[in-house]
Amino acid sequence: MPKGAPGVPRVTKKDLHLPPPAPKFTEKVYVLGVGMHPFGRFPDRDFGELGRIAANRALEDAGVPWKDIPIMYATSMQQGAAWGTKVAIAMGARGIPVINMEAACCSTSAAIAQAAYAIAAGAFDVALCVGAEKQPRGYIPTLEMPMWKRLMGLGTYPGHYAQMMQRHMHEYGTTREQMAWVSIKSHKNASLCPHAHYRNLPDLTVEEILNARMVVDPFTIYMIGPTSEGAGAVVIGSEAAVNKYGVRKPIEMVACVQSSHIYEWDELLYPPNLLRITAMQAYEQAGIGPEDIDIAQIQDGMPIGEIGGLEDMGFCELGTGGRMAEEKITWIDGDFPVNTDGGYMSRGNCIGATGAAAITEIVYQLRGEAGPRQVTNVNPKVGLAHNMGAGIQCAIAILKS
Amino acid sequence: MAEKKQVPMTHDDGSPLFTWPSDKPQLIGARCKDCGEIVFPRRPQCPKCFTETMEEILLSTKGKVYSSTISYLAPWTMYKGKVPYAFGHVELPERVLIPCKFSPELKSGELSPLPIGTEVELSIEEFGEDEAGHVVMMHTFRPMKRRA
Numbered sequence: 241m242p243k244g245a246p247g248v249p250r251v252t253k254k255d256l257h258l259p260p261p262a263p264k265f266t267e268k269v270y271v272l273g274v275g276m277h278p279f280g281r282f283p284d285r286d287f288g289e290l291g292r293i294a295a296n297r298a299l300e301d302a303g304v305p306w307k308d309i310p311i312m313y314a315t316s317m318q319q320g321a322a323w324g325t326k327v328a329i330a331m332g333a334r335g336i337p338v339i340n341m342e343a344a345c346c347s348t349s350a351a352i353a354q355a356a357y358a359i360a361a362g363a364f365d366v367a368l369c370v371g372a373e374k375q376p377r378g379y380i381p382t383l384e385m386p387m388w389k390r391l392m393g394l395g396t397y398p399g400h401y402a403q404m405m406q407r408h409m410h411e412y413g414t415t416r417e418q419m420a421w422v423s424i425k426s427h428k429n430a431s432l433c434p435h436a437h438y439r440n441l442p443d444l445t446v447e448e449i450l451n452a453r454m455v456v457d458p459f460t461i462y463m464i465g466p467t468s469e470g471a472g473a474v475v476i477g478s479e480a481a482v483n484k485y486g487v488r489k490p491i492e493m494v495a496c497v498q499s500s501h502i503y504e505w506d507e508l509l510y511p512p513n514l515l516r517i518t519a520m521q522a523y524e525q526a527g528i529g530p531e532d533i534d535i536a537q538i539q540d541g542m543p544i545g546e547i548g549g550l551e552d553m554g555f556c557e558l559g560t561g562g563r564m565a566e567e568k569i570t571w572i573d574g575d576f577p578v579n580t581d582g583g584y585m586s587r588g589n590c591i592g593a594t595g596a597a598a599i600t601e602i603v604y605q606l607r608g609e610a611g612p613r614q615v616t617n618v619n620p621k622v623g624l625a626h627n628m629g630a631g632i633q634c635a636i637a638i639l640k641s
Numbered sequence: 642m643a644e645k646k647q648v649p650m651t652h653d654d655g656s657p658l659f660t661w662p663s664d665k666p667q668l669i670g671a672r673c674k675d676c677g678e679i680v681f682p683r684r685p686q687c688p689k690c691f692t693e694t695m696e697e698i699l700l701s702t703k704g705k706v707y708s709s710t711i712s713y714l715a716p717w718t719m720y721k722g723k724v725p726y727a728f729g730h731v732e733l734p735e736r737v738l739i740p741c742k743f744s745p746e747l748k749s750g751e752l753s754p755l756p757i758g759t760e761v762e763l764s765i766e767e768f769g770e771d772e773a774g775h776v777v778m779m780h781t782f783r784p785m786k787r788r789a
Contacts, residue, residue, distance in 0.1 A: 378716075381717065386652060386682075387653055388650045388658060389740060391720065391721075392650075392728070392741075392742055392768070392779060393712060394740045396716045399710060399712060399716070399728065403710050406709055406710055406754060406757065407708050407757065453713070454711075454713050455712070455713055456711070456713065456714075457710045457753070457754050503688040505679075505680075505736050505737060505738070506707070506732070507738075
């Protein structure tokens with residue numbers, strides 16, 4: 241529990257239309273199993289194969305056979321029509337409903353929220369959620385932005401994150417060194433994570449990071465996460481499924497919410513209110529507050545994601561997010577570990593599966609199965625997994641052992 | 642030889658982002674007749690009160706830098722401008738943010754982003770040629786010169 245977690249900051253505009261609270265789960269929902277395909281580049285594996293490998297790992301972890309799965313939620317961003325069914329075909333097509341969902345980087349978490357409602361409503365006892373992505377190199381194409389922005393080079397995610405970081409530095413005095421510490425932690429943690437994309441930079445220094453080639457000011461190459469190919473899968477189910485399959489360490493999903501962009505005249509691409517409102521909804525759905533969270537996964541393709549996310553989800557005061565990595569609070573051996581697998585910056589951003597990666601790492605930590613990444617100063621009971629999609633969607637899951 | 646025609650950059654709905662040709666070009670936004678909310682570019686439905694009551698409005702040409710950065714690489718092949726390039730958002734007095742490039746083009750050497758709060762004014766500049774051979778003009782903002 242972060243000492244003195246101040247709570248979610250006030251939603252800033254009093255005339256903002258707020259969404260209704262997320263409906264509660266009427267029955268308990270559990271994570272029965274998780275499985276990851278590594279993030280990186282896999283030219284010899286197509287989408288169906290990536291998904292098949294992750295799905296099998298999750299099903300094996302859960303002890304649930306494929307033939308028992310009544311519904312599959314498939315998440316991806318760039319794979320074309322009915323993509324999820326390609327994974328089902330690779331597994332052995334059984335005619336089950338395949339729900340294809342896309343919410344950019346929060347796709348898997350958004351799908352898990354839907355699966356959880358279906359299970360809580362008693363429609364199914366168990367469901368498989370698989371995310372995967374085949375990824376061309378370079379910046380993620382922002383097809384949801386108008387053409388004039390893309391032509392002029394204005395509509396890029398790194399560009400927007402960079403502007404957010406510049407504003408944070410201007411408003412709160414956050415320093416470039418503090419940004420670099422987020423990257424140091426990220427790369428060190430990822431070197432301990434077998435499925436991470438960048439595993440070979442465990443000992444970066446502030447000087448190396450700040451003197452490296454600048455990509456978009458203030459981010460140098462070590463501060464921008466890769467877009468990755470890969471896959472991840474999560475099996476979720478009811479209490480009855482936990483008993484039926486003898487799941488040894490079921491993790492209860494006490495919250496899983498998704499919300500989308502809220503209009504404000506002074507919004508940039510990643511307005512703080514989107515995170516704040518999603519966090520409020522998640523805490524309310526779970527009936528807890530940020531002071532009850534022991535560990536977190538926070539989307540951090542660039543350092544501002546983690547710095548701003550810590551503030552907007554109520555783990556530290558506004559303007560102090562920059563201190564958390566610098567003062568080792570968010571390290572594996574710190575008081576409030578964040579992104580113990582390296583997070584997006586080094587574990588990588590496999591768009592369709594990043595939600596699965598965030599939830600998987602929380603599950604491993606809660607089970608005590610994170611190996612060399614297992615947190616040492618905290619005995620985690622409650623973890624939070626956060627993802628942002630294209631700056632206009634946000635999903636948060638809260639898990640409890 | 643006839644000069645190439647200049648056309649303004651358009652929004653996805655085909656409408657121009659600013660008045661052009663003009664001696665005093667202005668960005669074209671929209672204002673809600675019901676609640677007064679102002680947006681750029683124009684859109685048919687008010688994002689604040691959700692009604693289809695938006696009318697076109699010409700926006701101020703002077704504002705302040707709200708956010709600012711410099712990119713050292715071209716994001717994708719459809720970007721034809723120079724690299725590195727400065728860009729960000731400008732806040733106009735009407736309470737609207739304008740995404741834009743900053744001009745003039747950057748020279749090499751020590752570069753740092755235009756400070757937040759810098760007073761800037763609209764400057765229409767050439768973007769490049771379109772398929773029809775017209776010169777496409779784009780909106781930028783440049784720091785206002787201080788009077789001596």
